[in-house]
Amino acid sequence: ELLDAARTDSLATVPGAARVVRRRGDSALGVLAAHVEFGNSGDETSAAAAFSGAYWLTPDPDGTWRLRERITGGGRIVSHHLAIDLAPGEGIAVRDTLTWDGATDAGASLRLNHLARVTRVEDLAGTPVAFVAAGGLLWLDLPTGPSTVVLEYTIDVSRDRPFDANAGRFADSFGHLRPQYAWHPYVGLDDAAMVRLTVRAPIDLPIATDLPQSRGADGAVHAASVTPVAPLALFHDRAWVPREVQVAGIRFALFADTAFRPTLDSLAGAVRWTAGLLAKRFGAPRREYLAVVQVRSLTDVGWPFMSNRVIAAGRSGGRLLVTGARHRAFFGHEVAHAWTRPSGAGRHFLSEGWATYAESLLLHDAFGAEAVAAFWEEQRALYRTGGFEGRDALRTDDDNRGVSYAKGAWVLRMLEDRIGQATFDRGFRAYMALPAGAVRDVDAFISAMAQAGAADIRGFLEPWLSSTVLPRIAVSVGNDVLTVRQLQDGPVHPLRVELMLRTPMAGQVIAVDLDRRVVTA
Structure with missing residues (x-):
């Protein structure tokens, strides 16, 4: 689709690399990389990931080499130690001591912004490590098993245009880099690695990372994760007056100027209310640090995204709760992310779906059942x-193409209706209590729910998780037989359907457990 758009819209396709980097018998490992210029370099790098990568090639009998297999799942990043020099209005220089755990003999294929200029890759003994950096791909010639390299590169962020700043932008006095800008290496946005980082910048420039941080005597900002975290964001703004308070056991920080609204007190109150309400059912949040960061380079008003421990705002944060024509708990949605740390398959179902579901609890507490009913109908319409x-x-x-918000929340609501609130809450607590470093994908969630007493949980959830379509139901009556069918392609979705049968004399409600393609009653 991207290449078709490039041809149609006359976008520039930039060749990056086409290189054979290893031989294995009759096969060769090739690195192919390129990107299409259409806007922000971070978005271009994300789009290029559909093509740029390492491939096994094999020869045909006529000697023509063919792409046989793209390398996926070749290993994981265990840790980063990032030393960052930040130049406002210009860019960053990074030294990353990166530990890799290789699972194949195909090296390490990582994402890195295509503007990055890699100047050094060495092992800890100072021996150069072969690499390819092009088209949003960083390929490193690393063996199977653990290895550590020192990687140095620069990114000229100022080359990105201010009108297309979603992934990243540096103005003269403020700027941001989101994870999808790929300003540091990662395999995918689903990565989880231990991180230590140091940011050096002019002493009068406030810096915000998306981890708990402190400023040292040398003026540098230091931050470290206590558990593996997703790819990072980085923010700065000369106008900020950083403040922080303790709220419900959470260290809550605000990085914003004095004109920012809502105020620190209002935000702290919203955190306290959200934490108290969710903790009653699901226990204390799994994160002891939370920050709101004003991002003047991104938008005017609102809560556009969350990254690890940071809720990003625009020039102002917008409303905390909305009722009337729409029903939303925007800020509470972001705070609710502090309860889950999902990874792997279904990660966004367990993050965005969960946070949207949590909005329904907040809206019920604030406005009552009628507002919640309207909220669920709005979510249904958003999906459709x-x-x-x-x-x-x-x-x-x-x-994270968007399906996980509305459909994910609805699936959690249906699960709660099916197994009951007590079992639902126990299952969520068990999932949230998984230890640091444990697999936290949707299969781990299903296991936690099963251990909490949810019967046949996989049989219920899997069709909703794996199918791209909703069930379509047809009902017919003939010869005193009621027939209910699921018509959609793909798996049968276990459903309980209530039908009203009306005759000239009376009406009757019949409940049908639709656990097969066709059920008669």
Whole structure:
């Protein structure tokens, strides 16, 4: 689709690399990389990931080499130690001491912004390590098993245009880099690695990372994760007056100027209310640090995204709760992310779906059952008008294309209705209590629910997670037999359907457990 758009819209396709880097018998390992210029370099790097990568090639009998297999799942990043020099209005220089655990003999294929200029890759003994950096790909010639390299590179962020700043932008006095800008290496946005980082910048420039941080005597900002974290964001703004308070056991920080609204007191109150309400059912949050960061380079008003421990705002944060024509708990949605740390398959179902579900609890507490009923109908409409039907599945929504919000929340609501609130809450507590470093994908969630007493939980959830379509139901009556069918392609979705049968004399409600393609009653 991207290449078709490039041809149609006359976008520039930039060749990056086409190189054979290893031989294995009759096969060769090739690195192919390129990108299309259409906007922000971070978005271009994300799009290029569909092509740029390492491939096994094999020869045909006539000697023509063919792409046989793209390398996926070749290993993981265990840790980063990032030393960052930040130049406002210009860019960053990074030294990353990166530990890799290789699972194949195909080296390490990582994402890194295509503007990055890599100047050094060495092992800890100072021996150069072969690499390819092009088209948003960083390929490192690393063996199977653990290895550590020192990587140095620069990124001229100022080359990105201010009108297309979603992934990243540096103005003269403020700027941001989101994870999808790929300003540091990662395999995918689903990565989880231990991180230590140091940011050096002019002493009068406030810096915010998306981890708990402190400023040293040398003026540098230091931060470290206590558990593996997703790829990082980085922010700065000369106008900020950083402040922080303790709220419900959470160290809550605000990085914003004095004109920012809502105020620190209002935000702290919203955190306290959200934490108290969710803790009653699901226990204390799993994160002891939370920050709100004003991002003047991104938007005017609102809560556009969350990254690890940071809720990003625009120039102002917008409303905390909305009722009337729409019903949303925008800020509470972001705070609710502090309860889950999902990874792997179905990560966005367990993050965005969960946080949208949590909004329903907050809206019920604030406005009552009528507002919540309207909220669920709005979520249903958002799914139906979002273009997700027949395209996106919850289990494979790796790029967070949007299906996980409305459909994910609805699936959690249906699960709660099916197994009961007590079992639902126990299962969520068990999932949230998984230790640091444990697999936290949707299969771990299903196991936690099963251990909490949810019967046949996989049989119920799997069709909703794996199918790209909703069930379609047809009902017919003939010869005193009621027949209910599921018509959609793909798996049968276990459902309980209530039908009203009306005759000239009376009406009757019949409940049908639709656990097969066709059920009669």
